Amino acid sequence: MQNGLSLSFGHAFVAPDQRRHRSSMSVQIPGNPRQLEIKGACAIIADSTWRNAIARQAGDISVRGFLADYYSTPDHWDIKTSATRVLRALNGWCYSQSRYVQGGSYISSLSAIVFRGRESFLFHMGDTLVFRLRGAEFEQLSRDHVTDLGGYRYPSRALGMDNNIDIDHMSLPLKIGDVFLFTSQAVRGTLTPTDYVHAIRQQDNDLDAACERLAGMARERAGARGYGADAFCFQLVRVEGLPSEDAGLPEQLPGQLPIPAELEAGDRIDGFLIESIISKTSRAHVYAVRDEASLRRMVMKVPSPEMSSRNPYLEHFLLQQWIGERVRSPFVVRIVTPPRPRRHLYYLMRPVEGQPLDHWLEQHPEAGIEQRLDIARQLARAVHALHRRDILHQAIRPENIMIDEHDQVVLIDFGACARRLDDDNNAALALARDGRLGMHSAPEYALGLGVSRRSDQYSLASTIYWLLTSAMPYAVAPNTLKNEQALSTLTYRRARDINPQVPAALDDALQRALSARRALRFRRLSELIQALRYATTFTDDEDDDVSSLSPDKTSETPSRQKSLRLWQGIAAALMVVLLVVVVIK
Template identity: 65%
Template structure:
C-alpha cells in the first residue's frame, strides 16, 4: 500500500509514504480503525497530510462504529475548515465538536457507546502536529532512536484497564498536543494498546529496518511477531493493527501560515469599466464600500460573466480584514446550496487577492418588490422559503450571516433566490460571538438587525433568525415589525417597550398562524425565538402547524391589558368572598 503525495507549488514539496497491516480474530468484531490522507495541490500546503488511529474497548457493542466514525469524521471535517486557520486551531475545533456529538449520542445507546481512543498526526510543511486522547500509541523512529510520543491515559477498575480522557467519554475534552520538527527519513508508527506486553523497542527497530523500502511488509512483520509473542505468553486472542508513515521529502522552507497562500497576493487597485485584470475585463462597478469592491467581470478567453469581490485598496495593510476576507472566500467555496452564491475558479492563475462568484442576472429583493407590487402571497412565501433554506445552509457550516436584508438578496428572472453578500459572515464560537457582533457593527447594522447587536449581548443563530423573519415580514407587508428600530436601542429596558405590529393589520392575506410564527421568530428576547431555524421553516411551509405546536413553545409575553383583566377578576372575587362572609 505504498502511496505518495507531493506538490510543487512555490517550491513547497512534501512527500510521504505509508503502509498498514491489520490482524484480528474472526470471532471478535474489529474495534480499531486507521487511515492516512495526503491532500493535493494547495490543500497540501494549507492543511498538510494526516495519519490517524482509533481504538475502542472490546466490551463495546458498537466498537467498530465508534472507531470508524472518529477517523472518518476527523478527516472530513479537518479538511473542510478555513484555509487561513492554523493546524492546531482547525484540529482542536474539529475534535471538540466530534467529542460533543459522540458524548451526546452515547446516552441514547444500550450496550455500547461512541467512546474511543484517538491519535491524529498532521504533517504540514516541515512540522508535525500530534493530537492524542486515550491510550492509542504513536512512536517515532529516527535513526536508531525509538521514542514513544504519546502518553497512556488509563484507569484501573476491578482489575481491568480502561482508557481515560478518551473521545466521547466526557462532555469536555482534554487533548494532548505536541508540535515537533520533522526530518527527512523520520518514521512514525501508529498502533493500539493490544501490543503492550508483546514487542520490545529493539523488536520494533529490527523488524522495521529489515526492509524499510516496503512499509506494508514492515507492518505485516510487526503484526505477525506481535501475534506470535502473544501466543507464546498465553495472552488471549487479540487484534493487532500497525500503521507506518515515512517522511520522504520535506519542503524547501516552512510556510508561516496557511492564509499566506492567498494573503501574500496584492490587493487590486481601484478598477473602472474597461480595465483588465488577470485576463478579465470590468463590465460594471456593482459596489464600492469602505471594505470591499464588487465588479461584474467578463473572462476574455471564455466570454463568461462573473462577479469579482476584492478588498478595498485603502485596506491593503489591514491584515485582520484580509483574514476575514479569506473567510468569506471559504464560505462561498464550502457552502453547497442552490440558494447561496457559488465560487468560480479563474481561468488563469491569480496574481491579486480576490475571489470570483457566478454572475446572477437578476435584481435585489428590494427592486423585485418594487416591480411586483401585485405579487401574490404564495409568490412571496416561495421567496421566503428559499431564503430560509439559504440561511439554513450557512448554519449547517456553523456560519452566521449577520447581514440578512433585502439588498443582500438576489432574485433571478425565474424566481430563484440567491444570498450573495458575506461581508459580515463569521464562524460560530464559544465566546458569545463577541467578535462576530463587533464585525457586524463595523460593517453596519440595518433595520432588520436583531436587538442584541445594539445591546452588547450574545449573538448567534437566533440573531440570523430574527433578521430572516424581519425580512420576510417586510416582504409580506412592506413595513417593519416594530415602530422602534431594534438596531437603535440604547438599553435593555427598550426591549420591554417593543410591541409587535401584527402582519395581518397590513396584509389581511397573512393567516393568523403565519402571523404567530413571525411574531415568535421576531421576539425581542433572543431566548424566546425558535430553538432551531428548521422549526420556523416548517411553519413557513405549513403555517397551520403553528397552533398545534404552541403548547410546546416557550412562554410568551402577553399584552399588559390581559394581565390587568386577570388582576381585575381576582380583585372582584376577593371582594365577593368578603361580602358573603
C-alpha cells in the same frame, strides 16, 4: 529529484471479530495535488478503553470526524490552526454526547500526523503510541498521558474526557525512508524496540506484511504471558519521496497575497478588465469585471487597501470565499474559481442580473400575495442552505436579496457570515455588530447576547413580514433596544391586520419566528419553511373553513390541480388500452 511528497502505508488488526475491536486507524492521501500540497496527507489512530461498551464507535467517530473536518477547513488556515480547531470541536461533541450513553462513552486516545512538503506535524492526546524509525534509530514521538487506578492504567487528557482539552503538538522534518509506527497502549510489554526494527526491516517492501508480522509476534508474546491479544493494532507509514528542498508551494496561499491598490474602470488586474464599480466601502470594493481571455463577466470583491493591516478582517475576508465555495444552492450567490493563479487578494462571484428586493418592490407594487410568498419560500431555502453548512449569514435584509428577471431569488453578501461554533458564538456577534446592524437584525445583536441560527431565523421572518406587509413587526426597532428588560415592551403586530391576504397559519408562524426572546423561536428553520410551503390565501368567507383542511388540501394550487387531472386522464387511457388487450386475447 523527487516531484513531491509520496507515502506508502500498511496496517493490521489482531481481533477475532472486527466489530469488537476498540481501535480505528486510517491514512488519507488527497488525490487532488493542490489539496495535498496545502493540507498534506494524514495518518491517524484512535483507541478507546477496553471497558467501554461503544469503544469501536468512539474510535471510528474520532478518526472519521477528524479527517472529514480537517480537509474541510479553509485553505488559508495553517496546519496547526486547522488540526487544533477540528480536534477541539470534535472533543466538545464527544464530551456532550457521552452524557446520553449508558455503559460507555465517546472517549478515546488519538494521535495524528499530517505530512506536508518536507515536514510532519504530530497532534496527540491520551495514550496511543507513535514511533519513528530513521536508520537504526527507533524513538517514541508521543507522550503517554495515563493515570494508575487500582492497578489499571487509564488514559488521561483523552478526546471527549473533558470539555477542555490540551493537545500535544510538534513539527518534525522528514527524510526519505522515515517510517512511522502507530499502535495502541495494549502492546506495551509485548515487543521491544529491537523486535519492531527487525520486523519492519525484514518486510521492508511490504508494509502490510510487516504489520502482520508485528501482530503475530505481539499475539505470541501475549499468549505466552497469559493475557489476551484482541486489542493490538499496527499501522506503518513510510516516506517514499519528498519535494526538492528549494521547492515551495506551486501557488501562493490566499492569505499571502497582496491587496491591490484602489481600482477604477478601465484598469486591469490578473487578466481582468475592470468595467465598472459596483460599490465601495471602508471595508471592501466590489467591481464588475470581464476576463480578457474568455470574455466572461464576473463580480470581483477586493479588501479595501485601508484594511491591509487589519489581520482579523483579512482572516474573515478569506473565510467569505471559503463559505461561498462550499455552499451549493441556486438561491445563494456562487463563487467562481479563478481561471489563472492569483497575484492579488480577491475572490470572484457569478454576476446576478437583477435588482435588490427593495428596488424590485418599488417597481412592482402590484405584485400579488402568491408572488411574494414564492419569493419568501426561495429566500428561506437560501438561508437553509447556509445553515446546513453551519454558517450564519447575519445580514438577511432586502438590499442583500437580488431578484432576477425570472423572479429568481439570490442571496448575496458574505460580508457578515460566520461559522456557527455553538449557540453563543461571540465571534459572530462581534462581526455582525461591527457597523452592520439593521432594522431586520434580531434583538440579541443590539443587546450583546449570544447569537445562533435562530438569529438568522428572526431576520428571515422580519424580511418576509416586510415583504408581505411593507411594514415592520414591532413599533420599536429591536436594534434600538438598550437592555434586556426592554424586550418585554415589544408587542407583535399581526400581519393580517395590515394585509388580510396573509394566511392565518403563516401569521402565527411568523409571530413565533419573530419572538423577541431567542429561546421562544422555532427550534429548527424547517418549521418556518413548512409554514411557508403550505401557506395558501383564502377569501374572508373561506377563513372559517381553513382549519378543517389538511395541509395537502390547503396547498393545492390551480397548477397542481391541472397536473392531477392530467395524470388521472393518462391512467384512464392506460386502463382502456389494457381492457382492449384483454378482450382481444
